[in-house]
Amino acid sequence: MRAGTSVTAKRENPKDHVKSKAKGAARGSRQELAAGNAQNAVRDAGPNETPDGEGRQGTEGSYFLTFKLDLVKSEMISRANASYRSAVGLDVRSLRVLRVICDTEGITATALSEQTLIEKTLLSKLIADLIERKLVRRSIHPDDARQFQLSPTAAGKRLRVTADEHGQSLETEMLSMLSAQERGELNRIVDKLVEAFRRTGAE
Numbered sequence: 001m002r003a004g005t006s007v008t009a010k011r012e013n014p015k016d017h018v019k020s021k022a023k024g025a026a027r028g029s030r031q032e033l034a035a036g037n038a039q040n041a042v043r044d045a046g047p048n049e050t051p052d053g054e055g056r057q058g059t060e061g062s063y064f065l066t067f068k069l070d071l072v073k074s075e076m077i078s079r080a081n082a083s084y085r086s087a088v089g090l091d092v093r094s095l096r097v098l099r100v101i102c103d104t105e106g107i108t109a110t111a112l113s114e115q116t117l118i119e120k121t122l123l124s125k126l127i128a129d130l131i132e133r134k135l136v137r138r139s140i141h142p143d144d145a146r147q148f149q150l151s152p153t154a155a156g157k158r159l160r161v162t163a164d165e166h167g168q169s170l171e172t173e174m175l176s177m178l179s180a181q182e183r184g185e186l187n188r189i190v191d192k193l194v195e196a197f198r199r200t201g202a203e
Contacts, residue, residue, distance in 0.1 A: 076174055080167075087166045088159055089133075093118065095163050097126050098152065101136055102160045106149040108141065135159060 081091045090098070093116075100115050101107060107115075113123050127150065130136040135156035141147035152160065175183050 083170050088163045094126050098160055101150050102152045105151045108147050
């Protein structure tokens with residue numbers, strides 16, 4: 001140290017020391033909490049599921065079946081809606097309603113809801129649209145005046161035939177990556193699942 005110079009030591013304020021320790025403890029607690037949440041999310045996720053619930057690609061490129069079915073369904077319905085609207089002016093859901101009415105003339109709205117798996121409020125709107133298009137007619141049920149029965153008009157039957165022909169070629173096109181044998185096997189398996197789930201739901 002040179003002569004004539006002096007050093008003034010900076011004294012530490014005890015209160016600052018306490019505040020610093022408190023901040024450090026709070027920061028540590030937040031980090032531990034975040035780490036704990038992440039560990040819990042990973043622990044609770046399924047073997048092929050990410051913590052946010054989405055299916056993830058595993059070592060063999062596998063996904064949960066429900067995820068794969070939802071992906072295929074969404075893509076196929078999106079393409080079918082665009083194609084059907086262009087060909088016959090109706091989407092998949094409206095055609096589903098029309099087909100059931102054509103196959104079960106005189107069906108009630110309640111039975112129609114059960115067969116199409118469409119909620120009643122939405123189904124009422126679809127029926128009203130089909131009636132307005134003169135594809136379906138509604139009349140009072142002969143056995144119960146509180147109920148209406150639904151039947152296809154001649155125009156509705158013709159449109160159904162056209163839609164079915166279009167649907168056949170559309171389905172073949174969308175499943176062109178499968179052989180005819182594979183398409184048949186896929187339909188057989190899906191029919192088996194539908195039958196099983198319908199039977200379980202009715203019990």
